[in-house]
Amino acid sequence: MWYVVQTVGGQEKHVLDLINKLVDEELIQESFIPQYEVKKRIQGVWKMRSEVLLPGYIFVITDQPGKLREALRSVPKFTRLLGNNDVFTPLDDQEVAFINAFTKPDHRVVEFSSGVMEGDEIVILNGPLMNQTGLIKKLDRHKRLAYLEIEILGRVKTVKVGLEIVRKKP
Numbered sequence: 001m002w003y004v005v006q007t008v009g010g011q012e013k014h015v016l017d018l019i020n021k022l023v024d025e026e027l028i029q030e031s032f033i034p035q036y037e038v039k040k041r042i043q044g045v046w047k048m049r050s051e052v053l054l055p056g057y058i059f060v061i062t063d064q065p066g067k068l069r070e071a072l073r074s075v076p077k078f079t080r081l082l083g084n085n086d087v088f089t090p091l092d093d094q095e096v097a098f099i100n101a102f103t104k105p106d107h108r109v110v111e112f113s114s115g116v117m118e119g120d121e122i123v124i125l126n127g128p129l130m131n132q133t134g135l136i137k138k139l140d141r142h143k144r145l146a147y148l149e150i151e152i153l154g155r156v157k158t159v160k161v162g163l164e165i166v167r168k169k170p
Contacts, residue, residue, distance in 0.1 A: 001090035002061050004082040004153060005072065009055040015077050016058050023071040029061040034103060036110040038162040039144050050109055053159050054152070059099070059108075065090070082153050089153055098150060102128045102161075112162040113146070118169045129163060141165050
């Protein structure tokens, strides 16, 4: 089952390293910080970078949530496992399918997409947003970002993913 560990935003990598170091590896099948690729302009040159998709969240796949909960208490800066009413709630099948549709095991990065504007419609040419244009709530062409709304454990989160509009058709 997939669970979400909440931590302080900006500390995800440090906490993930501590989890991997301090928690018995038999308890965790996979742990990761979902990221997305984005193009950033650095000193006049566009460069591809990876940034955290959901700040403050680390995903952990385990079959032993009770033992994991106890083991996580030894991790500094660990906040909590997300759930409802002090019960760890695993992600539902739709939430897992969403993450798996955009990322691959051992490479949990939403790759950069590209598309064209046809009038007011966005047509994705390649990348994980292909056939997913209904999820796009906002587009920032200047920053090459698409904003998607997703639901994680009953919370609606707005996430950014990389999307470049390569041309605009009337």
